[in-house]
Amino acid sequence: MGRKYDFKAAKSFTLGLQELAWLAKYSAEKKMKASEVVNNLIRKAMQADNKEEKKQKQRGPLAFCTSCMKRTEFEQVENNWLCFECGEDKTEVIEYHIARS
Numbered sequence: 001m002g003r004k005y006d007f008k009a010a011k012s013f014t015l016g017l018q019e020l021a022w023l024a025k026y027s028a029e030k031k032m033k034a035s036e037v038v039n040n041l042i043r044k045a046m047q048a049d050n051k052e053e054k055k056q057k058q059r060g061p062l063a064f065c066t067s068c069m070k071r072t073e074f075e076q077v078e079n080n081w082l083c084f085e086c087g088e089d090k091t092e093v094i095e096y097h098i099a100r101s
């Protein structure tokens with residue numbers, strides 16, 4: 001139940017010697033299990049990766065924002081396009097750009 005993505009660290013799973021030495025030192029210092037340290041590191045990388053993916057998905061084309069008075073990125077929030085800088089709703093402008101491209 002809910003554990004099917006558990007990674008089983010087997011003999012085939014190897015880490016670099018320097019990395020292992022650091023891991024041993026770091027987990028001893030922090031009084032954490034090595035697996036906990038590795039898990040936290042992977043989680044951080046995972047969150048950064050998800051964020052990057054989300055950003056790419058949500059961000060629309062570069063367009064001129066009349067509120068910021070500059071070219072800026074727009075993000076899609078539900079059915080509206082909002083200026084990434086000031087949050088102004090520029091759905092009409094962006095849809096016009098999308099329709100033209």
Ligand SMILES: [Zn+2]
Nearest residue numbers: 065068083086
């Ligand atoms: Zn703006």
